Amino acid sequence: MLNQSHLIDTVAAYKKDSRKHFNEAVAALLALAWPYRKEGFVFDPSFALYDDALVLCMELSDKCEESARKRLQQAIESLEWDGEIPEDAEALESLDMAGTHLLDLLGVWIGVAAVNGWTESYTRVMVSRYLSNPFLCPEWRNIPLSTLAWGRGYARDIAEQLAIIGQGIIISGARYAEQQDEAASGATYYIRRRGSYYDCAVCDDLAGKPIPIGVPFEIPHPRCCCFPEYH
Numbered sequence: 001m002l003n004q005s006h007l008i009d010t011v012a013a014y015k016k017d018s019r020k021h022f023n024e025a026v027a028a029l030l031a032l033a034w035p036y037r038k039e040g041f042v043f044d045p046s047f048a049l050y051d052d053a054l055v056l057c058m059e060l061s062d063k064c065e066e067s068a069r070k071r072l073q074q075a076i077e078s079l080e081w082d083g084e085i086p087e088d089a090e091a092l093e094s095l096d097m098a099g100t101h102l103l104d105l106l107g108v109w110i111g112v113a114a115v116n117g118w119t120e121s122y123t124r125v126m127v128s129r130y131l132s133n134p135f136l137c138p139e140w141r142n143i144p145l146s147t148l149a150w151g152r153g154y155a156r157d158i159a160e161q162l163a164i165i166g167q168g169i170i171i172s173g174a175r176y177a178e179q180q181d182e183a184a185s186g187a188t189y190y191i192r193r194r195g196s197y198y199d200c201a202v203c204d205d206l207a208g209k210p211i212p213i214g215v216p217f218e219i220p221h222p223r224c225c226c227f228p229e230y231h
């Protein structure tokens with residue numbers, strides 16, 4: 001069985017990893033584009049260093065994936081089972097998408113910085129300050145919405161997205177490994193217990209009922225802290 005608080009600690013540690021990777025990517029992308037800043041700047045194929053920018057985004061999602069895998073290994077180190085945890089293709093694709101959405105977001109910031117005469121370091125501060133909602137930044141209010149490549153159907157807070165996706169990789173991977181471990185030692189069913197007061201009807205409904213060992217542990221929402229008791 002997994003140690004629940006150890007799992008929660010590794011999930012929290014990954015969040016810090018991903019934030020560090022995010023900040024580094026923002027700094028690198030701003031540095032790359034800084035000499036080219038102008039009103040209405042966009043990272044698109046006409047930008048001289050577009051390929052370099054894409055590489056930085058890919059590095060960001062790769063580093064998040066790597067950190068999530070590393071933290072996952074830490075989360076399950078107490079288990080006997082040492083089989084292969086299947087790759088979550090959907091999560092990896094979401095990490096890549098979050099990485100490239102960063103280009104669209106930063107493009108807008110670089111245009112705003114150019115118009116307002118901001119320094120590079122001040123721009124970094126502003127990106128970080130308004131991460132969860134750039135539209136709250138007064139200088140964003142002057143941008144005609146129709147000119148924004150960014151924002152339609154995207155998760156606004158990209159750092160939070162990177163955190164949630166990686167945390168999902170860790171939690172679902174760890175629960176998978178735990179289940180394999182318990183099945184190998186003869187468990188036949190498990191009972192879900194709620195590990196937090198997070199308001200989730202699915203978690204409420206699944207809690208307390210016996211579930212056969214062959215049924216994968218469901219994770220209905222990000223950072224689900226529910227845990228299984230194996231029998």
Ligand SMILES: [Zn+2]
Pocket residue numbers: 198200203220224225226
């Ligand atoms: Zn839950």
